Amino acid sequence: MIITETPEGCITIVALNGTLDASTAPExxxxxxxxxxxxxxxxxxxxxDFLDSSGLGSLIGTLRKKRNMSAETLLSCMNERISQVFExxxxxxxxxxxxxxxxxxxxxxxxxxxx
Amino acid sequence: MKTLLAIRERExxxxxxxxxxxxxxxxxxxxxxxxxxxxxFAILAGSxxxxxxxxxxxxxxxxxxxxxxxxxxxxxxxxxxxxDSLKDLLDKNRRFCGEDRxxxxxxxxxxxxxxxxxxxxxxxxxPAGTCVSCPGGSIILAGNQETLSRNPPxxxxxxxxxxxxxxxxxxxxETLENGSARYVLPGYGNEPECAIGRNVIISKTAEIIxxxxxxxxxxxxxxxxxxPACIIGSNVIIDKESxxxxxxxxxxxxxxxxxxxxxRIASGNMLIDPRSSASIAMEDPHLLSGIKAAxxxxxxxRKTVHAIAAAILITMQLIPFLLLFPLLKLQGRWCSGTTxxxxxxxxxxxxxxxxxxxxxxxxxxxxxxxxxxxxxxLLRVIIGQLTIIGxxxxxxxxxxxxxxxxxxxYRPAVFSYAEAEDWPVNSSxxxxxxxxxxxxxxxxxxxxxxxxxxxxxxxEHNAA
Numbered sequence: 001m002i003i004t005e006t007p008e009g010c011i012t013i014v015a016l017n018g019t020l021d022a023s024t025a026p027e028x029x030x031x032x033x034x035x036x037x038x039x040x041x042x043x044x045x046x047x048x049d050f051l052d053s054s055g056l057g058s059l060i061g062t063l064r065k066k067r068n069m070s071a072e073t074l075l076s077c078m079n080e081r082i083s084q085v086f087e088x089x090x091x092x093x094x095x096x097x098x099x100x101x102x103x104x105x106x107x108x109x110x111x112x113x114x115x
Numbered sequence: 116m117k118t119l120l121a122i123r124e125r126e127x128x129x130x131x132x133x134x135x136x137x138x139x140x141x142x143x144x145x146x147x148x149x150x151x152x153x154x155x156f157a158i159l160a161g162s163x164x165x166x167x168x169x170x171x172x173x174x175x176x177x178x179x180x181x182x183x184x185x186x187x188x189x190x191x192x193x194x195x196x197x198x199d200s201l202k203d204l205l206d207k208n209r210r211f212c213g214e215d216r217x218x219x220x221x222x223x224x225x226x227x228x229x230x231x232x233x234x235x236x237x238x239x240x241x242p243a244g245t246c247v248s249c250p251g252g253s254i255i256l257a258g259n260q261e262t263l264s265r266n267p268p269x270x271x272x273x274x275x276x277x278x279x280x281x282x283x284x285x286x287x288x289e290t291l292e293n294g295s296a297r298y299v300l301p302g303y304g305n306e307p308e309c310a311i312g313r314n315v316i317i318s319k320t321a322e323i324i325x326x327x328x329x330x331x332x333x334x335x336x337x338x339x340x341x342x343p344a345c346i347i348g349s350n351v352i353i354d355k356e357s358x359x360x361x362x363x364x365x366x367x368x369x370x371x372x373x374x375x376x377x378x379r380i381a382s383g384n385m386l387i388d389p390r391s392s393a394s395i396a397m398e399d400p401h402l403l404s405g406i407k408a409a410x411x412x413x414x415x416x417r418k419t420v421h422a423i424a425a426a427i428l429i430t431m432q433l434i435p436f437l438l439l440f441p442l443l444k445l446q447g448r449w450c451s452g453t454t455x456x457x458x459x460x461x462x463x464x465x466x467x468x469x470x471x472x473x474x475x476x477x478x479x480x481x482x483x484x485x486x487x488x489x490x491x492x493l494l495r496v497i498i499g500q501l502t503i504i505g506x507x508x509x510x511x512x513x514x515x516x517x518x519x520x521x522x523x524x525y526r527p528a529v530f531s532y533a534e535a536e537d538w539p540v541n542s543s544x545x546x547x548x549x550x551x552x553x554x555x556x557x558x559x560x561x562x563x564x565x566x567x568x569x570x571x572x573x574x575e576h577n578a579a
Binding site: 053056091096097 | 192194544546
């Protein structure tokens with residue numbers, strides 16, 4: 001999986017490309033913006049073509065870790081297949097999900113400014 | 116213009132409880148699913164794209180509505196969070212909204228519109244803001260008006276909250292009595308106020324009194340009197356000499372001989388009084404209400420594979436069990452008991468044996484590491500009461516005694532799918548994993564996941 005981090009003000013956009021499963025989830029956990037618990041991130045899922053329960057677990061772990069430090073994990077641009085996984089597992093209730101990365105960044109910036 | 120339909124699960128929770136076999140967004144009103152009325156109105160208002168937002172499950176709605184091509188609109192789906200504000204909804208769907216004017220229909224409400232009116236032109240002249248509202252719902256316009264007008268016109272529509280079964284019954288009856296001119300309703304008929312679907316068999320001696328709406332695959336047997344003011348869904352049998360007056364008979368229902376249904380709603384084998392919400396179970400010899408439920412339960416193939424795997428596990432655990440059980444029992448470290456759990460989502464319960472290994476002794480740790488405490492449950496897999504891996508059995512009493520949701524795919528099991536994963540830290544995480552595998556796992560995958568759960572338990576106890 002290719003992970004690209006792009007700083008956008010106080011937010012970091014983490015763009016994922018490939019498969020997020022048991023073999024690639026540790027890679028995501030090691031990426032600097034994800035690993036930094038106090039960094040709010042927008043995870044761009046546009047090019048994620050497969051997500052399994054371990055991948056879902058790594059996203060939920062990230063969300064929990066960051067919320068403990070008053071940071072946030074936002075998701076953007078999910079394709080139909082990935083959003084179906086979130087829907088059937090009810091994981092969509094945990095995340096703020098956007099169809100546009102820039103809207104997610106704006107939302108995260110507002111959240112940060114309220115802190 | 117584009118339309119966002121935002122409906123939160125808490126707004127239609129009562130439908131799940133009253134009609135568990137019907138998806139609330141597909142609740143039929145005069146034999147037309149609720150969502151279709153919203154889509155029809157969005158089209159009348161000039162929308163070319165519609166997006167349905169909900170925090171509840173949408174799979175059944177997607178299967179029914181697909182991409183909206185049947186109505187000539189682009190229909191898409193997205194999720195929302197229960198406490199999202201209007202601004203949040205617009206932000207979360209920014210790519211969909213673009214620079215267009217947006218109509219946001221929010222809440223589980225019925226739109227009382229008239230298909231003869233030119234809503235597209237009226238909406239284009241309306242300024243941004245709330246157009247219509249009712250308790251629990253509203254129609255809001257966002258973005259600049261498309262046609263400038265000094266005096267925005269009155270909007271000839273109203274919103275009616277669908278907040279309980281009484282309002283559902285009232286709206287259904289009003290739609291039947293006055294709706295054929297106002298809405299596009301399903302069914303065929305030479306006369307107004309009488310719409311009949313496909314494959315409807317009406318006995319020569321049966322009497323039909325207008326207004327009525329009858330769905331598809333319906334049999335009305337001799338001497339039956341249908342109407343006035345009667346809505347009959349699809350796959351319904353009205354048996355001999357029965358009468359239905361001012362009633363709603365939903366899909367997959369059998370009304371037995373010599374019954375009089377007046378001012379009631381019948382759904383499956385339940386007869387409900389819309390005023391008090393009281394219900395009674397009816398006889399259903401044709402099992403019309405059971406056909407769907409039977410299809411959802413575990414397949415014979417899965418049960419066979421699980422039973423074979425359980426038999427192998429029992430064989431493997433038998434010798435350690437015979438050696439360790441007497442020792443632990445003598446030490447008082449093996450505590451056995453029973454617990455009552457939900458057998459499925461219908462509310463049926465069963466009693467399961469429980470075993471707990473207490474204290475911290477080498478024999479106890481070994482027994483726990485090789486999952487000997489699950490041996491009594493494995494026997495229940497052989498007789499088909501449990502699956503080898505699936506959902507954690509939900510106790511039928513106490514704090515967690517809530518009945519599992521019909522849509523959760525609850526399958527009580529010896530090992531839970533969550534035990535096969537490393538990451539779940541609380542019950543909400545475990546529920547996510549269980550839901551994931553309930554949909555994605557095959558019987559053979561289940562064997563692999565059972566092995567993984569066994570190994571996880573082994574490592575967990577070794578690490579401890």
